[in-house]
Amino acid sequence: MKTSTINGQDARSGGLYRKGYLYLLALLTLLAGMAQSVKAENITITIGKGSGVIWEGMPFSEKMTGPMGNSYLYPNNGMLSISYFISTCGYPSGLENIAGYMSRKITQGVGLIPRATATATYLLYDNKTTETLSGTIGLPKTEGKTSGSTANVTVTSPTGYVWCLPPRMTEDSQFFRYSGNRTVSVSGTWVLVADGTQVNSEARLHPMYFGSYSTSGSGNLIVRILPSDITLRISTLECTVSTPTMINFGNVQHSTQPRTELAIYPTSSIVTSCSQDVNYINANINLQFRAATGLFGGESTQLSLAQGGGYITGEIDGVTGSGECDANTGIPFDNTQLKIGNILSTESTKVISNKVIWRLCSGGSALPVGNVSASAEMLVTFN
Structure with missing residues (x-):
């Protein structure tokens, strides 16, 4: 660099x-x-021998709306999440430190990280107060802030979870209006990092999801933001x-x-x-x-x-x-x-x-x- x-x-x-x-x-x-090489059907990303941040691309942008289905705020159910799971925030054990970045390991010496901004707007329990949570996920860090209520707070991923932002860091049984819609959006790119130990090979990138999770599973909003047919090719x-x-x-x-x-x-x-x-x-x-x-x-x-x-x-x-x-x-x-x-x-x-x-x-x-x-x-x- x-x-x-x-x-x-x-x-x-x-x-x-x-x-x-x-x-x-x-x-x-x-x-x-x-x-990066884009084919008619599948996508091939080719990286070389570099280390640190070695590739960025595959932009994504999604917006979803739906009711919470439950008034209970449980921080581990991230309001804004990018995850390798389809129905919950990811765990730290699913990431590895590669070249100083906590990333999702793809193959030897190579990891994947989102660089995303996300926003959620939701109705509180009193049925009249609207609050907004905005933040970043992945790079440069996972952190968010609330606005529009009497309690403006800074939030990060709950203990035991990654790339996950709740509206609060503590539980609250009467937080959301259970029938109130919330709207969540995300935009960003994918970043590949490497530590220099990568060798000539090919690997597949697995799907990744943007989710907004509720204590009631019926209130989950989920969309795939990384396609499944992506091949990573490592060259010299x-x-x-x-x-x-x-x-x-x-x-x-x-x-x-x-x-x-x-x-x-x-x-x-x-x-x-x-x-x-x-x-x-x-x-x-x-x-x-x-x-x-x-x-x-x-x-x-x-x-x-x-x-x-x-x-x-x-x-x-x-x-x-x-x-x-x-x-x-x-x-x-x-x-x-x-x-x-x-x-x-x-x-x-x-x-x-x-x-x-x-x-x-x-x-x-x-x-x-x-x-x-x-x-x-x-x-x-x-x-």
């Missing part, structure tokens, strides 16, 4: 902001050695990435004009080096970017500043369209695969160099003066 930083030092604002400073920080975590292909660790935008003029370019760094590059030892394969080499600080205005090509009010765009020569601030054709930060080249079954190594242009853009009147930050993850993938 390599880390690169985009940083603006001593970025002075002008005009009425003579004493203001704008510092820019965008972090790109580079991860290598993963792939491995890719590493080299890119500047510090990019200085220089002096930056503060502007509240939306979609205005504040700074540009046109001479960055990403060099991807791939190799394979035995059982050579043909593979396309791709880059994927995921916005850790979110998308500005929901636009996939605009990496939001963590503080809001502005965004960063990227442009890869010959791969994406323009990354200008008023365009929407630059690097997408939503895990879209961008093909940058390929390696053949007759090649043991391949080096691909791509010129990258980064721009800092104003989002309008909310653009802050002072320290700001943005972050994204970049995966090197192949299929």
